[in-house]
Amino acid sequence: MDEKLYQDYVNILREELVPAMGCTEPIAIAYAAALAGKTLGTVPEKLDVCVSGNIIKNVKSVIVPNTGDMHGIEAAAAAGALLGDADRELEVLSVIRAEDISALRRYMEEAEICVSRAETDRVFEIRLTAFSGTHSAGVFITDHHTNVVEIRKDQQIIFRADPEAEQNAGKTDHSVLTIEHIVEFAEAADLKDVSETLERQIACNTAIAREGLDHPYGARIGQILLDAGGDGVQNQAKAWAAAGSDARMSGCDMPVVINSGSGNQGITVTLPVVKYAEHLQVSHEKLLRALIIANLTAIRLKAGIGCLSAYCGATTAGCGAAAGITYLYGGGLREISHTIVNTLAINSGVVCDGAKASCAAKIASSIEAGLLGMHMFQRGSEFRSGDGIVTKGVENTIDNIGDLARNGMAGTDREIIDIMLSRCPRMD
Known part of the structure; x- marks a missing residue:
């Protein structure tokens, strides 16, 4: 990886993974x-x-x-x-x-x-x-x-x-991101360049998730998942991420380290990877490299969609988390690419109807889709070009998702906003 591209990737992580309350x-x-x-x-x-x-x-x-x-x-x-x-x-x-x-x-x-x-x-x-x-x-x-x-x-x-x-909104050009280079960067990165950013993300997002599990915020999705689904790692991954959103959407004043401008997306790319790293007992270095993949994959996906749209950002973050977890299991570029494509085929099209308590449930659904996409390829199953909007090559499929969300769902976005403003008064 050439020096400029390497520094661009470091800068993207530093610019995107910032704390917000x-x-x-x-x-x-x-x-x-x-x-x-x-x-x-x-x-x-x-x-x-x-x-x-x-x-x-x-x-x-x-x-x-x-x-x-x-x-x-x-x-x-x-x-x-x-x-x-x-x-x-x-x-x-x-x-x-x-x-x-x-x-x-x-x-x-x-x-x-x-x-x-x-x-x-x-x-x-x-x-x-x-x-x-x-x-x-x-x-x-x-x-x-x-x-x-x-x-x-x-x-x-x-x-x-x-x-x-x-x-450019004052940021490093995100068009330099590709899945191939993301994996290359994650494997070769000097962790001193990114560890402060990633350690802050782990600490902040784990803390607010714990807060969400310990107290009855919002619709209590995280608590309900643990109560209904038990302590298996797949359920833990969903529950911890959902609990962070439970707290955040309900006014918790603890900071979150965001991804692509969103605290929910920051939580979603972090907690599942952390939970799987604990389950697999991998080294802390392996966890940090997996988080590089998770974060940059989510940013790559979101770059083509735009900051806000009718397309739920949790789906891209869940896909990023699945890419990071695939790396924890020993996956490389091939396995990560197929996990991404499978995930996008499963859950794309979930609409964003604003920030609110149900975001926590959408996060759980998105993580579930990402893990299913990973488990599919681990067991020799995949979606192929021509299956809906899936096409040959991970970058091409990601671009299709960007076009769908940015262009195809523009009318959907307007309709959602009109419905929310005209028919859905808050009931406090």
């Missing part, structure tokens, strides 16, 4: 509000929040952490503007204390907070403007959660990203 879409709104308030220099009297439909979809039903169990765009924006620390980015609300909640509730009653749906082709867009007296401050975020492309105060632009940085 709470569901990342409301946290992105809180971050924009905190940044606007910081630019304004005072607590805003009014907030105008204009966001794309997919942001609305993913904020509607999750609890915003450290807000006293409040949910929705208004709560996220108010918490960020009044109490958030913009310098902490996706941990912007981590500074809020329990004694701050009453002040937050008063602020939401007194401040004017206006929310609207953006008329945009972008799936990820936040335009937030804060007002105080005759002054205003605006923040524009696109494409991913911390990609600030413009900040203005009153009529003056004080920051604007250059066009190339905006197009």
Whole structure:
């Protein structure tokens, strides 16, 4: 592997595997509000929040952490503007204390907070403007959660990203990822280059999963899986990942190390690999190399789909986890490639109807599909080119999934958002 490609892979892991507290879409709104308030220099009297439909979809039903169990765009924006620390980015609300909640509730009653749906082709867009007296401050975020492309105060632009940085969302180009090179990188990587990132992922995501198993968060999917299915490693893999999502979707303030902009996806690529590494009693080095494969496979899949879509991201993360587990069993490029293709043939098309308690169940389903895909190839069975959207070559099948999710499901995405907003009021 040449030096530039090697460094690109290291950079992708460092850029994508970052800590976040709470569901990342409301946290992105809180971050924009905190940044606007910081630019304004005072607590805003009014907030105008204009966001794309997919942001609305993913904020509607999750609890915003450290807000006293409040949910929705208004709560996220108010918490960020009044109490958030913009310098902490996706941990912007981590500074809020329990004694701050009453002040937050008063602020939401007194401040004017206006929310609207953006008329945009972008799936990820936040335009937030804060007002105080005759002054205003605006923040524009696109494409991913911390990609600030413009900040203005009153009529003056004080920051604007250059066009190339905006197009790439400030990140390393993900088109360099291939399954062949991912496996090569995982096997050859100097772990000193990635161990800090991966160790943080293991620690954070294991901790929130334990929290989800120990307490009755959400629909208690993780707890129910263990109660109904026992302590076998396959059930443990599903239950621990689901439990992390149980806690996260219900406002737990513990950080998660994300993957592809999503805490649920970060949890899904991590916990099954950790549980299988414990079961197989492999070395810690082997676990870290398996997590490289799991994470980069999920990122490769998500790169063609886009940050937000109608295609459930847990399915790509479950596929990544299965690729990592295949490596733990001694699999190489051939075995990992077939596991990926089998998995994509099984579970593709699960829709994303926003972040909420049922994400934990979708995570369990996605991990189940990934493990079935692995077990199929271990036993000499596989899906072949022409079986639906499966085609010859793992990269070509991945590209088909990207086209399906990005292009084919665009109308599905619009319909999901319309249904959620017009027919599905929250029942608190």
